[in-house]
Amino acid sequence: MKRSPITVLFGLIFVSLIGCQQTNEQATQYTGDDAVAISLQQQALNSNLAYELVESLTVEVGPRLAGSDKDLVAVEWAVNKLKGLGFDKVYQEAVQVPVWERGHASASVTHPYPQPLVITALGGSVATPKAGLQADIIRFDTLAALKEANSEDVKGKIVFIDHKTERHKTGKGYGITVGGRSRGAVAAAEKGAVGIVIRSIGTDHDRMAHTGMMRYKEGVARIPAAALSSPDADQLNLMLKRSDSVTINLSMSPQSHGVATSYNVIAEVTGATKPDEIVLIGAHLDSWDEGTGAIDDGAGVGIVTAAGKLIQDLPQKPARTVRVVLYAAEEVGLVGGKTYAKDHADELDKHYIAAESDFGAGRIYQLDFRVNEQVLPALQNLTAVMANNGVAKGNNTASGGPDVSMLPNLGVPVASLRQDGTDYFDYHHTPNDTLDKIEPAALAQNVAAYAQFAYLMAQSELQLRPIAKKQ
Known part of the structure; x- marks a missing residue:
C-alpha cells in the first residue's frame, strides 16, 4: 500500500524522536568524564568532518611527496584548515627533508x-x-x-x-x-x-x-x-x-636533489588547568606520489584533526592540552617525528601520552598502552567506556605509531589504537591508494575513538611513568 507523504513525514519524525530518546537514555547511564566520552562518540559518529578533510586533501592537494612542491601546498592546506576549525593555537615548525624525484x-x-x-x-x-x-x-x-x-x-x-x-x-x-x-x-x-x-x-x-x-x-x-x-x-x-x-x-x-624545508603542522586545544602538560595525537601529512595518499595517511590527518576539533568545541576544556601534530616526511624516514622529538626535548617530560593514526581507515578494535605496568589495570578501567565504540582493552606493548615510536625510549608513554588492517596492504604505497578505499562510517568510528582517548587522557589523574621496558 502506498503511504501518503504526510504519513511518511510523521513516521520519520517518530523514528527520529525514538532515536534521540535512546541516545539520551544511553548518555544518562554515565556520569562525569564517561558521560563526556559518550557524548564525543555520538558527535563523532554523526559527523562527516574527517571524511570531508580527507576528500579536500586528496582532491585539492593530491600526492604530496616530501620535498616536492606539493609538500608545501599540503602544509599551507593544513595550516588553513586548522585555523579555520578554530583551534586555540596553530603553528608550524621547520623540518629539513630529503628531496627525491621518481x-x-x-x-x-x-x-x-x-x-x-x-x-x-x-x-x-x-x-x-x-x-x-x-x-x-x-x-x-x-x-x-x-x-x-x-x-x-x-x-x-x-x-x-x-x-x-x-x-x-x-x-x-x-x-x-x-x-x-x-x-x-x-x-x-x-x-x-x-x-x-x-x-x-x-x-x-x-x-x-x-x-x-x-x-x-x-x-x-x-x-x-x-x-x-x-x-x-x-x-x-x-x-x-x-x-x-x-x-x-x-x-x-630517479634523482636525489639534496634537502628542502618542510614543516610539522601543529594545532592545540589549550588545557584548562594543566596547559603545560600534553596529550599528543598525530598523523603524517606527506604521502608517496603514486596514489593520492588517502589511506596513507590522509585518513589519519582527518581522524586526529576531527577528534581534536570535537574536544576544542566542548563547553569545558579538559585539564591537559591536546596537541594535534601533522608530521612531515614520515614516508622517507620518520623525519618529522625525529625532528619533533629533538625540537621538543625540553618538554618531553610534560608529554603525558602520545598516539598516532597511520594505518588507514579500518575500524579500531583494541587499545594498547606502553605505560607503568602497575597503573595499567586502572588505565584500562579509565578507558573502559570506549568499549561502547567497539574498542576492547589490550596489552602494554604499544609502540604508538611510526612518528612517535622514538618517544618511549625518551620516557614518554604511548598508546596504539589498533585498526583492522586486513586490506590495508592491498593499497599501501600504490596508485590504488585513493579516496574510494575509505568507508565514511569506519572513519567516523576512528574519530570517536581518538576523541574519547585524547579527552580521557587529558583528564586522567593516573601516573603513567616510568614506562615499561620495550619487549
Missing part, C-alpha cells in the same frame, strides 16, 4: 620469453645507466637467504627477492617482509649484484607495484632498486621453472 621506471624480460613487467622505483633508489641495465636474475625466497648466498653466484646479476607478504588483521606480515625492501639493495650489492627487484610488499593481486623507502650504506655500491607487482613476480617464477636463465632489462631515472 622519474620513470620500466622493465622487461628480454630472454627467454620477451615481455614487459610492471615495476616502480623504490624511494631513494639511484638510476640505471641511460641505456638501461640488463642482466640475468637470481631468485631468493627471503632477505635472509640472500645474505647466506655465495657471492660468486650473485656477482653481476640482478637479485630478485620473492618474499610474499601474508595478510593479517594486525598487519604483522608487513614487518616480516619489509626488510627486503629497506635493506635488500645493500645485501645484494655486498654480494656483487648490479641491481635488485623485489616482490612488492603488499597483499593484493593487482598488477600494481608498491613503492616504499629503501636505504643505502656508506662504502657499499649503490645499485638500482625496484618493486615488481605480485602478478609479475609470479610470472618470473613461472619463467624460472622453464629456464635456468631469465634476463631482464631495467630502465629507471
Whole structure:
C-alpha cells in the first residue's frame, strides 16, 4: 500500500524522536568524564568532518611527496584548515627533508620469453645507466637467504627477492617482509649484484607495484632498486621453472636533489588547568606520489584533526592540552617525528601520552598502552567506556605509531589504537591508494575513538611513568 507523504513525514519524525530518546537514555547511564566520552562518540559518529578533510586533501592537494612542491601546498592546506576549525593555537615548525624525484621506471624480460613487467622505483633508489641495465636474475625466497648466498653466484646479476607478504588483521606480515625492501639493495650489492627487484610488499593481486623507502650504506655500491607487482613476480617464477636463465632489462631515472624545508603542522586545544602538560595525537601529512595518499595517511590527518576539533568545541576544556601534530616526511624516514622529538626535548617530560593514526581507515578494535605496568589495570578501567565504540582493552606493548615510536625510549608513554588492517596492504604505497578505499562510517568510528582517548587522557589523574621496558 502506498503511504501518503504526510504519513511518511510523521513516521520519520517518530523514528527520529525514538532515536534521540535512546541516545539520551544511553548518555544518562554515565556520569562525569564517561558521560563526556559518550557524548564525543555520538558527535563523532554523526559527523562527516574527517571524511570531508580527507576528500579536500586528496582532491585539492593530491600526492604530496616530501620535498616536492606539493609538500608545501599540503602544509599551507593544513595550516588553513586548522585555523579555520578554530583551534586555540596553530603553528608550524621547520623540518629539513630529503628531496627525491621518481622519474620513470620500466622493465622487461628480454630472454627467454620477451615481455614487459610492471615495476616502480623504490624511494631513494639511484638510476640505471641511460641505456638501461640488463642482466640475468637470481631468485631468493627471503632477505635472509640472500645474505647466506655465495657471492660468486650473485656477482653481476640482478637479485630478485620473492618474499610474499601474508595478510593479517594486525598487519604483522608487513614487518616480516619489509626488510627486503629497506635493506635488500645493500645485501645484494655486498654480494656483487648490479641491481635488485623485489616482490612488492603488499597483499593484493593487482598488477600494481608498491613503492616504499629503501636505504643505502656508506662504502657499499649503490645499485638500482625496484618493486615488481605480485602478478609479475609470479610470472618470473613461472619463467624460472622453464629456464635456468631469465634476463631482464631495467630502465629507471630517479634523482636525489639534496634537502628542502618542510614543516610539522601543529594545532592545540589549550588545557584548562594543566596547559603545560600534553596529550599528543598525530598523523603524517606527506604521502608517496603514486596514489593520492588517502589511506596513507590522509585518513589519519582527518581522524586526529576531527577528534581534536570535537574536544576544542566542548563547553569545558579538559585539564591537559591536546596537541594535534601533522608530521612531515614520515614516508622517507620518520623525519618529522625525529625532528619533533629533538625540537621538543625540553618538554618531553610534560608529554603525558602520545598516539598516532597511520594505518588507514579500518575500524579500531583494541587499545594498547606502553605505560607503568602497575597503573595499567586502572588505565584500562579509565578507558573502559570506549568499549561502547567497539574498542576492547589490550596489552602494554604499544609502540604508538611510526612518528612517535622514538618517544618511549625518551620516557614518554604511548598508546596504539589498533585498526583492522586486513586490506590495508592491498593499497599501501600504490596508485590504488585513493579516496574510494575509505568507508565514511569506519572513519567516523576512528574519530570517536581518538576523541574519547585524547579527552580521557587529558583528564586522567593516573601516573603513567616510568614506562615499561620495550619487549
